[in-house]
Amino acid sequence: MSADSKVSVKKRQKLGTAETRRLRLSGLVPGIVYGHQQEPQPVVVDETLIHPIVVSGHKVVDLDVEGVLEKAIIRDVQVDPFTRLIQHIDFMRVDPNERVTVDVAIELKGTAPGILSGGMLEHQLHSIKVDCLAYQIPDSIVVKVSDLQLGGVIHVNELEIPPGVHVQTQGELIVVHVVKVSTRELDLAAPGAAEPEVIGKKAGEAEADAAPAKKK
Incomplete structure (x- = not known):
């Protein structure tokens, strides 16, 4: 702090x-x-x-x-x-010596190697609730993701918490993980991805429109 x-x-x-x-x-x-x-x-x-x-x-x-x-x-x-x-x-x-309950932001640091293996980093939990003495409130909880491989996950109970700070958020909740991205998701996200087909008139109707109108 x-x-x-x-x-x-x-x-x-x-x-x-x-x-x-x-x-x-x-x-x-x-x-x-x-x-x-x-x-x-x-x-x-x-x-x-x-x-x-x-x-x-x-x-x-x-x-x-x-x-x-x-x-x-x-x-x-x-x-x-x-x-x-x-x-x-x-x-x-x-009072600096009384315990308080506050929400503290989670800050991600580093680059997850799992992204290079075709994964996507998902930051699911952006803050956690803690209680501590007023003067011990952290500015943020830093989470290092530089060792996070494809399929890797970090839960609340795996966070590095400063001494004297007690976490109240459920420990099994996922903070961040690297998930595999399907080929279809990558194709849809890529620039110039195929757009939905525009359905127009049937071929017969188009030909009829193209044919010259008969003179009366």
Whole structure:
């Protein structure tokens, strides 16, 4: 886990749809800080500041709420599907020494040799649920596929998990495997593959259309 990032946020006084739209147009992200039996606090943060932290997969941040420092984890993020800009973010206050349950992304590393043998790499599970101390939350779980041959598979219970982190996702689930691709699938996927035949008129009908109309 990398060092915690510091995020400065400001309290949000005005609420509502119109105000939220105005903030976003100004390059700001509305959010909320909650947890630890304290009242939820609406906040706002600069999009250019929080975006690289979210993209990195970092979970734990040192939150500066107008001079008040709190340890928090990024709990939920809403992203615009077209612009990829962050639309809303939730921060949950935590004690660094308490256990939390979070989803951690799975990151594949390397090239599977099974692909060269006619296989296709299928990444089936993109995150797993873990519980650990707040300061131990991994940014991601790295899975090395450089030894994965044709037919090879890696399950959840075969992942390399950092000390102190407990996996809650079912161990028998497949994270990634290399499956054999049939010749037909390769042909259909290849550029210039045969297109469906367009069925037109019958031969007799075509000839009739081609024949000159008789003069009356």
